[in-house]
Amino acid sequence: MESLTKTSLRVCPFVKSHSSSAMKQLAKRSGLLAEAAHCPVMGPAIEAKRNYSHPSKAACAQATDSITATKINHDATAAAKAAAELHSFDSNEKATDYNGFFDNQLNKKREDNSYRFFNNINRLAKEFPKAHLQDEADKVMVWCSNDYLGMGKNKEVFDQMIKTMEKYGVGAGGTRNIAGHNRHAINLESEVAALHKKEGALVFSSCFVANDAVLSLFGKQFKDLVIFSDELNHASMITGIRNSRAKKHIFKHNDLEHLEAQLAMYPKSTPKIIAFESVYSMCGSVAPIEKICDLAEKYGALTFLDEVHAVGMYGPHGAGVAEHMDFKAHLASGIASPNYKTVMDRVDMITGTLGKSFGVVGGYVAANRSMTDWIRSFAPGFIFTTSLPPSVMAGLSTSIRIVRKNVEDRINQQLNVKYVKDEFKRAGIPVIPNPSHIVPLLVGNAADAKKASDCLLDKYKIYVQAINFPTVSTGEERLRITPSPHHDKQICDQLIESVDDLWRDLDLKRVKDWENIGGHCGVGSATHTPLENLWTDEFLQLTNADLNPNVLNPVVEQLEVSSGIKV
Template sequence: MEALARASVTVCPFVRSQSVKALRQISLVEQAKACPFAGTALTVREYSSSSNVRKASAVPLSTFKSDATGHYSLTGKQLAEDQVTVNPAFAAEKGSNESLFDYSGFLSSELHKKRQDKSYRYFNNINRLAHEFPRAHLAEEQKKVTVWCANDYLGMGNNQKVLDAMKETLDTYGAGAGGTRNIAGHNQHAIRLEAELAALHKHEASLVFSSCFVANDAVLSLMGQKMKDLVIFSDELNHASMIQGIRNSRAKKEIWKHNDLADLERRLAQYPKSTPKLIAFESVYSMCGSVAPIEAICDLADKYGALTFLDEVHAVGMYGPHGAGVAEHLDFEEHLRAGINNIRADSVMNRIDMVTGTLGKAYGVVGGYITGKRDMIDWFRSYAAGFIFTTSLPPAVMAGASVSIRHQRATISDRVAQQKNTRYVKSNMSDLGLPVIPNPSHIVPVLVGNARDARLASDMLLQKHNIYVQAINFPTVPIGQERLRITATPGHGPEFANELIDAVDSVFKELDLPRVSDWAASGGLCGVGSSEAQIDANVWTDAQLKLTDKDLNPNVIEPEIAPNVVSSGVPL
C-alpha cells in the first residue's frame, strides 16, 4: 500500500493537492476508494487478501481505463517498487494469499514416484533388420541382438511381398494420404483394404482407423454417447483402449470378473431386456495369454439382448485356417472347407456384432479397424470423431496391409510354425521350473513378481546374452505380477529357442528369482504353482498343427473381392 501511495504522488490529482500534514490527518485508504484507479485496485486487494478460497483474484482488463494512446496511467517504472506488471490488474495478485501452481514440482513428483516404485520405463534402442529378423541391432550397428518380444508375430513386417507392394505404392502415390478420409484421404487403397478386412471376418463391411486404440476408443465412446441408457459390460482385463473408450462414452458400466460367465450373467440379469447392452471383451488377452469363452458369451448376449464387441487384436493372423482370429478358429473345419465363402449364419464369427483388430501386429504394418453389419459400420463412418478427424493411413501402408492379409489367408504354414515354436519354448522352460504363466495361446509370460527384478532380468538378458525381452510392469499388469513377456515367430526355431531358454535359466539363477516350486510354496500366483489353476487345452489342436498350405481351399489364393459400398458412402 505504501508503494502505491508513493506512486500516487506523481499521478493522482487528489494526492498532489494535499500537504503532507493533511495526508497524515486523514484516512488515505478511505479517500483512495473514491479514486477510479486506486479504488478498483484496493477493492481487488481486499477481496484477495481476505479470501481463503483457491480461486483467481484478478479482475477483467475492461475494468480499467486507458488514455487516448491506449496506455495505462501508471508506468512500469512507477509500479516497480511494488513489483507488479504494467497491467494494474495484476497488482492485486501481490497481496493475495494465493500462490502459483508448481507445475515443475508436480511433474518431478510424479516422475519420482515412478522411479521409486521401479515402474519407470526405459526404452531400448532396438532396430529390427528387414533381412535378418528376428535379429536387430542396438544403437551401434555392429551390436546385434535377437528380438523375443515383438508383436509382429508372423514376421510380416519383413515379408518381401509386403515390402515390394509398399515400395511400389510409395513411388507411385507418395508418402502420405493428404489428410482425413473426409477431406483428401479416400483412395483405392482404402477401398481395397476395407474389402479385404470385411471378407476376412465374413462381415458386411469394415472401417479402417489409424490404430486399433483409436478404433476401440472411437467406437465405444460413440455408442455410449449416442445410444441412450446403454450399459457396457466390460471384462476386467480389457485393454486400456477399451477402458478409455468406455470412460469417454459416459455410459453406465459393469466390470465383470475375467472370463467369469456366472458373474457376467448375474450383472446382465439386473437389467430389463429393453435396456440397450454391450458386452466388450477380447479373444486373446496379451499379458496373460488367456482366451475368452466367445461362444458362451454370445449365448448370454442372445439371452439378455446384448450386442457383442470383440477385440481380436492379438488373434488376427494367428488363429483360424485363414487368420481371422479365435472366432474363426472355433468353427475351424467348416471355414477350412469353405475358404473365402460364408458358412452358416449361426457360426461364431457371424454371431459377433463387431470385431476390432490391428494391422500392426501379426500383419506387420500399422493401423486398426472394425468390421460388422453394413449400417453399423456406416454409422461409425458418419459419426465417430476418431475416424472423421484423423489423417488417413498412407497409401503404402494400406497397400502393404492388403497384401499381408491376402498372404496369410493362403498361408496356414506360418501360423503352424509359430504355434510349434511357442510350444517348444513353453515346454522346455516348464521342464526347468521356470514360471511360465499357463495359457492356451501363443503368449509366453514368465512371472517375476516385482518391477525391480523384472527390469534387472530384462537388462541382463540384453547386456549379457544379446537377447531382447521387455519387462512388463504396472500399469500394464498389477503390482506384484510383473513379468517378462516372450513371443515366438515362425523364424524363432529350435536354435534361437535354445539360446533363449538357456539365457533365461541363467538369469533366474544369477538373480535368484522364484521358480514354480517357490510360487507353489507361497500358494501360487497367476496360475503358477497353483493346484487349483485350470489350464485350458491349446487353441490349436495337434491335428490342426499337421495342416499345410495344400489343405486350404484353392479359392483363398488371390480371390476377387468386391468393394464394400460403405467405404465410399451408401447411395440413396
C-alpha cells in the same frame, strides 16, 4: 455473471464506495459500463465478454465503433495494469509448481520400480528376428515383438509399398473427408471385411484409436447405454469406455456368472455392450466367445470383440479366435461363409490391429453394413484423423492376402510356442499357463523383472521387455515372450539355456518355489486345470494344400459402405 458480481461486491473499491441508488442512477444514464471499465475485476471481464462472446457483425459496424473500441482498449489496459499491481503486493500467492509435480510423480515410479525404460531396439528387416542396439554392430535377438508372423520384413509387402509410394507419394494429404477417399482405403477395408466375413469395415490409424472412437461413440449416441467390460481389457478399451461417459460394470476376468449377474440387473430393452478381448496379451488367456454371445443374445446386448492379439494367428485364415471356434467349417468354405451362423457371425463388432501379425500399422472395426456406415458418419476419431498413407494401405491389403493363404506360418509359430513352453516346464521355469501363443514368465516383483530383462540384454544379447504395473498388477510382474515362425530350434535353445542360467544367477522363484507358497497366477497352483492349446494336434498337421483354393487369389468385392451408401 452472478459469481462475478459477488466477487465485485467483496473486492471492488468502486462498488464498495457507491450506494445502491447511486449505482442505479449510473445504470440509467448508461454510465455504469464506462465506470466499470476502470475496475480491476469488472473491467477485464466486460472486455472479454464484449470481444469474444458478442462480436459486432461487420454489416452493422459503425465508424464510431473504432473510437469507442480504442477508449475501451485503453481503459482495459489500465485496468489490467492496476490488477497486476494489486496482485504484486500479494506475497502469499504463488504459481503452481508444475515441474515439482512432474518430478514427484516420476520419483514415485522410480521408488516402486515401475518407471519404464525404452530400449533402443532397431529391428533388421533382412535378419529378423535380430535387431541392433544404438551401435549397429551390437546385435540382439528379439523375443518380445508383436510382429508375430514376421510380416514386417515380407518382401512382397515391401515391394508393393515401394511401388505405391513411388506413384502416389508418402502421405494421404489429410482426412478422407477433406483430402478425399482413395482406392487403397476401399481395397483395404474390403479385405478386412472379407477376412472377418462381415458386411463392412473401417480402417483407423491404430486399434487404440478404433476402440476409443467406437466405444465412445456408442455412449454418446445411445441414451442410458450400459457397458460391461472384462477387468483385464486393454487400455484402449478402458479409455473408450471412460470417454463414452456411459454407465459401466467391470466383470471378473472371463467370469460368465459374474457377467450374467450384472446383465440381469437391467431390462432387456436397456442398450448394452459387452466389451472383451479374444487373447489377453499379458497372460495369454482366451475368452469364452461363444458363451458370451449366448449371454448377449439372452439379455439384449451387442458384443464388442478386440482380436488384436489373435488376428493372423488363429483360424484357418487368420481371422482370429472367433473364426477358430468354427475351424473346420471355415477351412472348408474358404473365403466364403459356411452355411450356418458361426461364432464370428454372432459377434457384432470385431476390432483388430494391422500393426502386429500383418506387420505394418493401423487398426480397424468390422461390422454389419448399417453399423459400419453409422460409425463412418458419426465417429470423430474416424472423421477427423488423417488417413493412413496409400503405400501403407496397399501394403496391408497385400499382407492380409498373404496371411490368409498361409496356414503354415500359423502352424510353425504354434510349434515353436509349444517347444519353448515344454522346455521351460522341464526346467521348472514358471510359465503362466494359457492356451495361446503368449509365453509369460512369472517373476513376481518389479525390481527383479527389470533386472532380469537387463541381464538378458546385456549378458545374453536377448531382448525381452519386463512387464510391470499398470500393465499388470503389482506382484504379478513378468517377462513376456512371443515366439514367431522364424525363431528356429537353435534360436529357441539359446533362449531356454539363457533363461535357465538367468533364473539360477538371480535366484528367481521356479515352479516348486511357487508351489510351496500355494501358487500364484496359476503357476504352482494345485487347483489349476490344465488348458488345451487352441491349436490342437489335428490342426497342427495341416499344410497350405489343405486350404480351399478360393483363398489363393480371391476377387474381393469393393465395399460401397467404405465411401458412403448412395440412396
